[in-house]
Amino acid sequence: MKILDKKVLAEREPRIVYLEVLAEEICKAFKPGQFVILMVSEVGERIPLTIVDKNLKNQSISLIFQEVGLTTKLLGRLNKGDGLYSLVGPLGNPAEIKNYGRVILVGGGVGIAEIFPLARAFKEEGNHLTTILGARNKDLLILEEDLRKMSDEFYITTDDGSYGRKGFTTDVLKELLESSESQGDRYKLIYAVGPIPMMKKVSEITQRFKIKTLVSLNALMVDGTGMCGCCRVSVGGEIKFCCVDGPEFEAHLIDWTELSLRNKIYEDKEKHICKLYKLVT
Numbered sequence: 001m002k003i004l005d006k007k008v009l010a011e012r013e014p015r016i017v018y019l020e021v022l023a024e025e026i027c028k029a030f031k032p033g034q035f036v037i038l039m040v041s042e043v044g045e046r047i048p049l050t051i052v053d054k055n056l057k058n059q060s061i062s063l064i065f066q067e068v069g070l071t072t073k074l075l076g077r078l079n080k081g082d083g084l085y086s087l088v089g090p091l092g093n094p095a096e097i098k099n100y101g102r103v104i105l106v107g108g109g110v111g112i113a114e115i116f117p118l119a120r121a122f123k124e125e126g127n128h129l130t131t132i133l134g135a136r137n138k139d140l141l142i143l144e145e146d147l148r149k150m151s152d153e154f155y156i157t158t159d160d161g162s163y164g165r166k167g168f169t170t171d172v173l174k175e176l177l178e179s180s181e182s183q184g185d186r187y188k189l190i191y192a193v194g195p196i197p198m199m200k201k202v203s204e205i206t207q208r209f210k211i212k213t214l215v216s217l218n219a220l221m222v223d224g225t226g227m228c229g230c231c232r233v234s235v236g237g238e239i240k241f242c243c244v245d246g247p248e249f250e251a252h253l254i255d256w257t258e259l260s261l262r263n264k265i266y267e268d269k270e271k272h273i274c275k276l277y278k279l280v281t
């Protein structure tokens with residue numbers, strides 16, 4: 001669980017950080033879509049992070065995270081040579097990868113990191129890949145060149161217009177779906193990973209076009225083995241656990257309102273504890 005490499009991908013707050021971590025067994029077993037749960041220290045919380053890549057030669061996995069809470073800020077303070085207290089995985093079900101034909105991947109914010117292993121896997125299956133990436137601004141955009149190389153069509157949006165097109169990923173998605181409908185050249189799968197409002201909007205748009213849509217949810221987790229119930233989400237009127245039933249779900253079946261309320265449960269406490277640790281100004 002030693003950190004073999006560290007890079008700061010986005011310096012602007014909240015920073016986005018890349019870590020390569022020695023994890024022999026996880027590296028061998030990992031499939032795209034799966035995640036790990038880690039602890040920075042013995043007294044810290046457990047957080048889930050999607051595995052971005054593996055390096056068989058180094059027997060390592062790559063993780064990318066944004067410093068948005070206490071644990072990710074503490075994780076971002078670790079350096080090459082430091083060790084994690086614990087690392088469990090790979091957890092969750094692998095993504096449903098097959099040849100659909102025309103696929104659109106939508107990645108928002110640090111969700112772009114989760115798009116990366118999916119893009120490679122979908123491409124290897126022979127899909128025609130359209131990738132739409134969105135970030136708040138140019139400085140927070142990650143993995144652009146890697147994903148551009150894998151994609152047949154590639155679009156970038158920034159909220160403030162500092163790079164690519166000004167606006168949101170969903171603006172581009174809507175236009176692509178409208179034009180493909182009029183040309184009779186339908187997309188068969190939309191896969192979105194990013195902030196909940198983005199995934200919810202993607203779901204609303206694709207529902208109108210009746211296109212299968214998958215999302216990877218980053219729910220709050222504790223044990224990651226289906227025992228605590230912390231990561232529950234309503235899907236098609238049933239209670240599912242993100243850690244063992246997901247993290248991939250059919251977007252059109254998710255109760256998005258409940259999910260966004262649940263993910264905000266600890267927001268105030270998180271801010272409070274970060275101030276106690278003097279991790280925010």
Ligand code: FES
Nearest residue numbers: 222224226229243
């Ligand atoms: S994290 Fe406990 S049930 Fe999923």
